[in-house]
Amino acid sequence: MIIYDDILWSAFQIENEYGSYFACDYDYLRYLREKALAYLGQEVILITTDGSGDGYLKCGNLEGVYATVDFGVTMDPKKAFQPQRDWEPKGPLVNSEFYTGWLDHWGFKHSTTGLDIVAKSLDVLLAYGANINMYMFEGGTNFGYWNGANYPAFLPVPTSYDYDGPLTEAGDVTDKYLALRQVISKYVKTPPMPIPANTPKMAYGKIEMKFAGTVQDLLDKLRKPNQKPVTATYPVYMQAFGQYQGYALYRHIFKQDYSTAQNLSVVGIRDRGYVMIDQVPAGLVIRERIHNLSLSITAKKGQTLDILVENQGHINFGSGINNNTKGIIHNVTIGTTILTDWEMYPVSPELYVPSADTVKSTGTPYYSKDGRFMSPSIYVGQMPTLTDPQDTYLDPTTWSKGQTIIRSNTAYNIGRYWPIAGPQIRLFVPKPYLAPNTVNNVIMFELEMAPCKTQTGCTVEFKDKPLINATAHGPYHKYMSQEIGYKYNWHSFH
Secondary structure, three states: EEEEEOOOOOOEEEOOOOOOOHOOOOOHHHHHHHHHHHOOOOOOEEEEEEEEEEEHHHHHHEEEEEEEEEEEOOOOOOHHHHHHHHHEEEEEEEEEEEEEEOOOOOOOEEEEEEHHHHHHHHHHHHHHHEEEEEOOOOOOEOOOOOOEEEEOOOOOOOEEEEEEEEOOOOOEEEEEHHHHHHHOOOOOOOOOOOOOOOEEEEOOOEEEEEEEEEEOOOHHHHHOOOOEEEEEOOOOOOHHHHOOOEEEEEEEOOOOOOOEEEEEEEOEOOOOOEEEEOOOOEEEOOOOOOHOOOOEEEEEEOOOOEEEEOOOOOOOHHHHHHOOEEEEEEEEEEEEEEEEOOOEEEEEEEOOOOOOOOHHHOOOOOOOOOOOEEOOEEEEEEOOOOOOHHHHEHHHHOOEEEEEEOOOEEEEEEEEOOOOOOOOEEEOOOOHHHHOOOOOEEEEOOOOOOOOOHHHHHHEEOOOOOOEEEEEOEEEEEEEEEEEEOOOOOOOOO
């Protein structure tokens, strides 16, 4: 919605920051324009949005479509809007994404933008007569596998997309919200209604977890019924066998002995691969890390090589969008020999349905010789029966890396956890994902190391507060954040 000449106009955006993409294809933009007009009619206002720079608008704008810009906090609205004015000499000033905070990446500090500078900038922009759309106004959650990634370098985004927004990922009111509301009230009358109370949060305590099986033990239960593995001479990428998100297991049977140490090279890993020989972890291969693309191994003829691959998120900004195949996308070699004849299995932990025997399991995973890794495994626990479930936060502090599912009659993929990387520790579990008066199973698909060598430590805990601003240092977490504010390069990542 845009206000111009005291009239509220409805606008439809045909593309988002296309000027940041390398193609600069005006035929593509014209196609979108004509499709929008065909469905919405000739009276609709069509817009584009791009970064506030002439270089972005050069390829992002189109005749017959009104160009808008996006940027974060600024104290110089004339300068910030100048690129829009260069391409749209007349018409409303529109910041279609006024950044109230910023996104996070695994392994980096939590991003924040102070409420004072956001409120002051909003005041300056509104006083200048600008139209403002806040991004994000309410934080969100990348449930399941829906987190994206930036590139270059490859940097996946955590499950939480709280964004330090005026409303949190749980929809709670913050001091930033109150400050921005006060600014807005200077320019328009705010609704005569009380601010809604924040939703209650519950700490349900510790849940005992039980080992259910390794990924190999449960392979049939981690894919659709009667879904057979794909066979090929060489590895094929995950999308080619219908696994667009999540995980896949690549399997090869060694055809000869390798009694002396050989270099197993997986240069085409996308994005993170857990290497096992007869289920015993041999190590980890990681995308774009030159020292983590190969392992020294020995093996015997007939042994099984398994590589469980995690797709850590699709690239969703810049030219890297065109390089989004996942799995193993090049040949795997041992020494100078290309390994041929592979089986590839989709692995979907959200399909796993615990049985009555699961919670009584006394088995254990396999461990690497150096004790750093275990074979990726499923663990299951049960929450206490809830008569009136409320929002809560799952805390996997003592776990390493993996995926969490809450399953009653329906499976809800809560998202990825990676507390040893940070900054996010706890996962938001909204009330609708917890079923009343029945069993809510907690399923942990742990990839690296569970705290379960002794049963006393094999727990996860549900708490009543979020924790998304920590970095890991042993068993304790130091609260850290990085301030994103005035003069930040907003379009280096998105």
